[in-house]
Amino acid sequence: MKKHEIVENIKVDKLIFWGKGLGLAPDGKKIIIGGGVIPGSVINLRILKDRKNYYEAQMLEEVVKSPLEQPLPAHFQVYGGCKWLPINHDDQLRIKTEQVKEAFNYLKDYVVDATFHPIIASPEIYGYRNKVEFSWWKYISAREEVHDEFRFWFHKQGEFDRIIDCSFCVLADDETNSIFKEVNTFSRNSWITTYDPKSQIGFWRHFVVRKAKFTWEIMLIFSVNDAYLNSSESIEFQKIFSDFVANLTKKYPNIKSVYYLKNNGKADIVTWEFELVFWQKTITEKLLGKSFEINPKSFFQTNSLGAEKLYSEVLNLIGTEKRGLALDLYAGTGTIWIMLADRFNKVYSVELVKEASLDWEKNAKLNKANNIEFVNAKVEDFLKNFIKKETGLENIRPVSEVDLLVIDPPRDGMHPDTLPSIIAFDSETIIYVSCNPATLARDLDFIVKNSTYKITDVIPVDMFPHTHHIETIVKLVK
Numbered sequence: 001m002k003k004h005e006i007v008e009n010i011k012v013d014k015l016i017f018w019g020k021g022l023g024l025a026p027d028g029k030k031i032i033i034g035g036g037v038i039p040g041s042v043i044n045l046r047i048l049k050d051r052k053n054y055y056e057a058q059m060l061e062e063v064v065k066s067p068l069e070q071p072l073p074a075h076f077q078v079y080g081g082c083k084w085l086p087i088n089h090d091d092q093l094r095i096k097t098e099q100v101k102e103a104f105n106y107l108k109d110y111v112v113d114a115t116f117h118p119i120i121a122s123p124e125i126y127g128y129r130n131k132v133e134f135s136w137w138k139y140i141s142a143r144e145e146v147h148d149e150f151r152f153w154f155h156k157q158g159e160f161d162r163i164i165d166c167s168f169c170v171l172a173d174d175e176t177n178s179i180f181k182e183v184n185t186f187s188r189n190s191w192i193t194t195y196d197p198k199s200q201i202g203f204w205r206h207f208v209v210r211k212a213k214f215t216w217e218i219m220l221i222f223s224v225n226d227a228y229l230n231s232s233e234s235i236e237f238q239k240i241f242s243d244f245v246a247n248l249t250k251k252y253p254n255i256k257s258v259y260y261l262k263n264n265g266k267a268d269i270v271t272w273e274f275e276l277v278f279w280q281k282t283i284t285e286k287l288l289g290k291s292f293e294i295n296p297k298s299f300f301q302t303n304s305l306g307a308e309k310l311y312s313e314v315l316n317l318i319g320t321e322k323r324g325l326a327l328d329l330y331a332g333t334g335t336i337w338i339m340l341a342d343r344f345n346k347v348y349s350v351e352l353v354k355e356a357s358l359d360w361e362k363n364a365k366l367n368k369a370n371n372i373e374f375v376n377a378k379v380e381d382f383l384k385n386f387i388k389k390e391t392g393l394e395n396i397r398p399v400s401e402v403d404l405l406v407i408d409p410p411r412d413g414m415h416p417d418t419l420p421s422i423i424a425f426d427s428e429t430i431i432y433v434s435c436n437p438a439t440l441a442r443d444l445d446f447i448v449k450n451s452t453y454k455i456t457d458v459i460p461v462d463m464f465p466h467t468h469h470i471e472t473i474v475k476l477v478k
């Protein structure tokens, strides 16, 4: 079969990794299928690449529904961010467990004595997200030149230039949905146009709602192209827009913070030029009794209740005995090191993106954690320097005194240069938290084959119901 060829009636046998399906082509070669397929369904697809042992393909349409698919309530709509919505939630948990087991198959000789724990479910399966990003888009499809001036919703799965126009997001809570509706109506009724990346003309770009699940505090971020507003009529609009925002904050008293994000760049990404226009710079979230200030740039786990489950499991695996030194690698906002602080004398927290941890000192103070040092560096550079004791950091300890490594890398896993350094630390325990079972298995394979570490526990955690995403916690001990 050739590139671009359309193949009909292919059964999706199972999901393998990263939400992709596996099928069999008429010529007997495997097909790896993207585009949000559901196991058990029969689909038509387009071949994207002809690899040596398999084809890569994109789903075009479903011809026969999977027995796993359920009818949805009328107001539920499926888009890229919740493509597993038609799958019964128990089946979702089973499929995710199978994906993690499949990745660990690769390591089967090294996990015979490990405990594979049952998957931990998210406490909420609807309305669980504490951050939702909506997009205005000028086209229903830019490729097909189909216009709708004020389309305002999510990108369609696998098609960056397509927007699905919904009126309700099943992953956002009721208050977030109502605020979205108000903003949607306001923007549609304004005479200010949506940003067009082709001409770079237009105003509305993105709208982000962050809502702390435990304090209910809300932050709104309006991402707009303010370069568009330089005419005299714009002065009138700016006044109307400010009044709208002021009324919104009165109607929804949980809104504690509003930012304009002046985004004049061509790229369709949320860039970082923020102007605070209402009240607080940050909102506060609480997890397991600890407080975290979140600024508009902070990375924060998007399912707060699920994050509590995840961190509880990490803490259980670490134990309560007070120990010396811990390294929290790929630290993000520092949620893990705040949790670890009272179980260790000293914690180093390493994060590449400075803005991700802007409030680390405040968060440390807020939680009375004065034994933490934030290091803004690439993990790979930090580890090499730490091992050579050349960091210049005060009170540096011999490498052999590191008691715990917590590793929580992005989906690509760890940089290959980092893995030998991880082993060189010879720490008593390693906890690896991963959002991608495939790179997790790859990195563990290196560690267990080149050291005396043993995998003792594997815990899948479903932080993102109705998506293919799965977190896995692994404990290794020497």
Ligand SMILES: C[S@@+](CC[C@H](N)C(=O)[O-])C[C@H]1O[C@@H](n2cnc3c(N)ncnc32)[C@H](O)[C@@H]1O
Residues within 6 Å of the ligand: 299, 300, 301, 330, 331, 332, 333, 334, 335, 336, 350, 351, 352, 353, 356, 377, 378, 379, 380, 408, 409, 410, 415
């Ligand atoms: C999955 S998040 C970690 C989240 C954090 N542990 C938490 O629980 O909130 C991965 C983090 O790694 C950071 N990162 C990516 N590559 C890095 C590198 N080479 N060195 C240090 N940090 C990196 C990202 O900026 C991101 O904050």
